[in-house]
Amino acid sequence: MKEINGxxxxxxxxxxxxxxxxxxxxxxxxALVYSDVPAKGAGTFTTNVVKAAPVLWDIKLTKESDxxxxxxxxxxxxxxxxxxxxxxxxxxMAETVARELNIPVSAVYTASTGVIGKQMPIDIIxxxxxxxxxxxxxxxxxxxxxxxxxxxxxxYSKQCAVSVIIGGKEVTIGGMAKGSGMxxxxxxxxxxxVTTDAAIxxxxxxxxxxxxVRHTFNMISVDRDTSTNDSLLALANGKAGNAGITxxxxxxxxxxxxxxxxxxxxxxxxxxxxxxxxxxxxxxVNGAKTWNEAAVLSKSIISSNLVKTxxxxxxxxxxxxxxxxxxxxxxxxxxxVDLTIESEDGSLQLVKDGMSADYSEEFATKxxxxxxxxxxxxxxxxxxxxxxxxxDFSYDYVRINADYRS
Amino acid sequence: MKEINGxxxxxxxxxxxxxxxxxxxxxxxxALVYSDVPAKGAGTFTTNVVKAAPVLWDIKLTKESDxxxxxxxxxxxxxxxxxxxxxxxxxxMAETVARELNIPVSAVYTASTGVIGKQMPIDIIxxxxxxxxxxxxxxxxxxxxxxxxxxxxxxYSKQCAVSVIIGGKEVTIGGMAKGSGMxxxxxxxxxxxVTTDAAIxxxxxxxxxxxxVRHTFNMISVDRDTSTNDSLLALANGKAGNAGITxxxxxxxxxxxxxxxxxxxxxxxxxxxxxxxxxxxxxxVNGAKTWNEAAVLSKSIISSNLVKTxxxxxxxxxxxxxxxxxxxxxxxxxxxVDLTIESEDGSLQLVKDGMSADYSEEFATKxxxxxxxxxxxxxxxxxxxxxxxxxDFSYDYVRINADYRS
Numbered sequence: 011m012k013e014i015n016g017x018x019x020x021x022x023x024x025x026x027x028x029x030x031x032x033x034x035x036x037x038x039x040x041a042l043v044y045s046d047v048p049a050k051g052a053g054t055f056t057t058n059v060v061k062a063a064p065v066l067w068d069i070k071l072t073k074e075s076d077x078x079x080x081x082x083x084x085x086x087x088x089x090x091x092x093x094x095x096x097x098x099x100x101x102x103m104a105e106t107v108a109r110e111l112n113i114p115v116s117a118v119y120t121a122s123t124g125v126i127g128k129q130m131p132i133d134i135i136x137x138x139x140x141x142x143x144x145x146x147x148x149x150x151x152x153x154x155x156x157x158x159x160x161x162x163x164x165x166y167s168k169q170c171a172v173s174v175i176i177g178g179k180e181v182t183i184g185g186m187a188k189g190s191g192m193x194x195x196x197x198x199x200x201x202x203x204v205t206t207d208a209a210i211x212x213x214x215x216x217x218x219x220x221x222x223v224r225h226t227f228n229m230i231s232v233d234r235d236t237s238t239n240d241s242l243l244a245l246a247n248g249k250a251g252n253a254g255i256t257x258x259x260x261x262x263x264x265x266x267x268x269x270x271x272x273x274x275x276x277x278x279x280x281x282x283x284x285x286x287x288x289x290x291x292x293x294x295v296n297g298a299k300t301w302n303e304a305a306v307l308s309k310s311i312i313s314s315n316l317v318k319t320x321x322x323x324x325x326x327x328x329x330x331x332x333x334x335x336x337x338x339x340x341x342x343x344x345x346x347v348d349l350t351i352e353s354e355d356g357s358l359q360l361v362k363d364g365m366s367a368d369y370s371e372e373f374a375t376k377x378x379x380x381x382x383x384x385x386x387x388x389x390x391x392x393x394x395x396x397x398x399x400x401x402d403f404s405y406d407y408v409r410i411n412a413d414y415r416s
Numbered sequence: 417m418k419e420i421n422g423x424x425x426x427x428x429x430x431x432x433x434x435x436x437x438x439x440x441x442x443x444x445x446x447a448l449v450y451s452d453v454p455a456k457g458a459g460t461f462t463t464n465v466v467k468a469a470p471v472l473w474d475i476k477l478t479k480e481s482d483x484x485x486x487x488x489x490x491x492x493x494x495x496x497x498x499x500x501x502x503x504x505x506x507x508x509m510a511e512t513v514a515r516e517l518n519i520p521v522s523a524v525y526t527a528s529t530g531v532i533g534k535q536m537p538i539d540i541i542x543x544x545x546x547x548x549x550x551x552x553x554x555x556x557x558x559x560x561x562x563x564x565x566x567x568x569x570x571x572y573s574k575q576c577a578v579s580v581i582i583g584g585k586e587v588t589i590g591g592m593a594k595g596s597g598m599x600x601x602x603x604x605x606x607x608x609x610v611t612t613d614a615a616i617x618x619x620x621x622x623x624x625x626x627x628x629v630r631h632t633f634n635m636i637s638v639d640r641d642t643s644t645n646d647s648l649l650a651l652a653n654g655k656a657g658n659a660g661i662t663x664x665x666x667x668x669x670x671x672x673x674x675x676x677x678x679x680x681x682x683x684x685x686x687x688x689x690x691x692x693x694x695x696x697x698x699x700x701v702n703g704a705k706t707w708n709e710a711a712v713l714s715k716s717i718i719s720s721n722l723v724k725t726x727x728x729x730x731x732x733x734x735x736x737x738x739x740x741x742x743x744x745x746x747x748x749x750x751x752x753v754d755l756t757i758e759s760e761d762g763s764l765q766l767v768k769d770g771m772s773a774d775y776s777e778e779f780a781t782k783x784x785x786x787x788x789x790x791x792x793x794x795x796x797x798x799x800x801x802x803x804x805x806x807x808d809f810s811y812d813y814v815r816i817n818a819d820y821r822s
Binding site: 057058059060061088090091092093125126127128237238315316319320322323325327328329330332333335336337338340341342344345361363364365366403404405407408409410411412413 | 531726
């Protein structure tokens with residue numbers, strides 16, 4: 011497997027564009043991804059009871075449509091809590107793209123991100139789509155423009171791509187994502203688009219992404235708020251020319267591994283760029299009884315405001331980590347737990363058998379001052395492991411969210 | 417029922433003291449509450465798997481001891497994640513108090529609050545207890561000293577008392593509590609001591625507090641972090657001279673109502689004084705299918721970082737409220753939900769049938785600028801109601817918790 015330049019336009023046959031339509035005040039706010047041949051579509055979506063109009067639309071298409079060729083995305087308005095008018099506007103967005111690209115409306119995924127409860131400025135959106143379609147391009151730069159256009163409070167765009175040999179053919183997977191706030195995904199992240207030229211059945215593509223998000227996007231948290239708009243959309247157009255993946259053979263697992271490389275990278279980028287974040291926190295729980303318990307424990311740690319503020323302050327207040335494990339709902343013996351922190355500046359054991367190890371606070375502070383900090387927990391109660399990603403909690407999270415709409 | 421001055425020393429036969437022992441740098445750090453006759457004891461405790469040594473001790477006493485006469489509390493060190501040495505130190509604290517007051521060690525509840533993972537400075541504590549016992553007094557001032565001595569990052573002490581007529585006798589209930597951070601109680605708050613001169617059986621006292629905390633302390637959240645040390649301890653010494661409450665008659669329900677007045681007031685004080693809080697937020701959910709659903713919904717709203725930062729910014733970003741309801745785990749029809757905000761500056765409907773009501777952002781900001789803000793949700797899907805309390809999320813929460821230990 012090798013990492014390659016670019017994002018959603020890296021696989022064969024994929025085009026993208028990103029423009030300023032006028033929904034937001036200044037920055038780019040509409041993106042389009044297009045496959046020049048019909049592709050299989052798969053998706054995972056928020057478990058929030060309050061689902062945005064585009065989420066409802068995509069869930070329907072994922073079930074019913076065998077041909078997905080485009081994803082249109084706007085930022086600035088989430089099209090959530092907008093009722094029938096919201097659903098109508100979402101359909102207009104999809105129809106306008108379908109007409110412009112000469113494809114069926116059932117081939118157009120939609121996604122929206124931004125303020126909840128405001129109706130879409132549908133005239134602006136409708137007017138911008140011809141330009142969006144005209145600027146479609148298969149260059150890496152076009153992929154970057156699209157990744158930039160879906161940003162809200164993100165401070166940088168997030169994309170990556172890998173290629174891998176499947177059945178003698180080079181298969182490429184690319185992806186872009188946006189995150190930043192209201193990030194505690196439960197089935198997918200805010201918005202992520204994965205493109206691939208792999209030939210794979212719709213069913214296995216769905217299974218691959220559904221399984222993958224459990225280990226990637228569902229393992230990150232910025233603020234424990236599961237959005238109304240979380241969507242991961244995957245398109246596979248078969249242009250790599252590999253023998254179609256229709257069973258769980260070696261080709262399937264090679265594909266899953268490559269997919270996981272892309273989604274893990276995007277997940278970590280989202281966590282590191284959480285609203286107000288100054289550093290990425292990676293928590294690995296080893297020695298748990300089951301994967302599920304390891305996942306719950308690591309996510310509970312990564313989600314704790316008190317852990318996050320301590321890491322922001324470079325303070326090795328490990329009691330907050332044990333506390334967050336204790337209220338996670340998992341039953342365990344606290345007096346078996348070991349805890350080590352790690353960064354480019356070194357590694358240090360803070361906790362041995364549930365109590366303070368003899369460690370230097372000064373060295374702990376040095377380790378925690380790095381841009382990427384790891385905490386490794388050993389439960390010593392089993393063999394299962396899981397990793398979760400989050401970020402620290404700074405003044406800027408408060409600043410950003412106290413006046414998000416102004 | 418009437419509210420009266422004071423706290424834990426308001427009921428007949430209760431004495432208290434609060435002193436500076438030297439555990440913390442400057443402020444008072446040890447408190448003692450004493451009943452001059454044997455009292456019934458009851459308690460509710462954290463559900464965190466990681467339980468502090470005093471919590472384990474109190475759980476045991478609550479089960480096994482029929483006579484509680486004292487509660488000794490230190491602030492500064494939580495005595496959690498301290499293993500056998502922690503349990504030994506806790507026992508030394510209880511034994512020293514027992515000896516000093518000439519009561520059995522099984523009559524002494526203990527509580528600790530502060531940093532997790534540090535061993536107790538037991539010599540300092542042991543040396544301070546004679547002074548603590550000597551200064552016991554039944555004045556309101558003594559109650560205040562005790563309430564001050566249990567504070568950590570609290571900015572003011574929390575106490576209150578009410579009296580009520582039960583069976584022709586005046587019965588008094590007093591209480592003190594501390595909160596501030598790591599506040600998302602699950603069975604009780606960080607530390608709350610309730611005293612009463614009511615004559616009531618141990619079983620009914622326990623039932624009354626267990627039922628009560630579901631509606632009071634368990635309905636507040638500052639930061640979603642359920643502490644290792646949450647304890648509510650109740651002592652009833654019977655000195656009011658009422659006919660003992662031994663069944664669920666009118667006297668019992670009168671007692672419960674008075675208890676609820678004390679605990680609701682303390683709960684609101686804790687929420688309002690959450691770390692960094694600039695205002696109290698009260699969320700009432702009406703029209704839910706069950707009380708449990710109403711409770712989960714209101715607590716989900718009050719716990720959302722995004723709701724809390726919006727309220728800090730006086731921003732009526734109601735989408736975040738619907739979003740927090742949506743990921744609470746309760747199933748409901750979002751397009752039936754109404755939402756109104758309220759404060760001393762007026763009342764304003766923001767949401768009608770799940771969508772934006774026609775409202776003035778300016779007026780909404782004015783309402784949200786008050787020191788106490790209410791959000792009233794009507795689910796229109798049933799008849800159950802619940803209320804939860806929390807606070808906004810300001811820069812100071814981050815400041816306080818980024819360098820809590822320094």
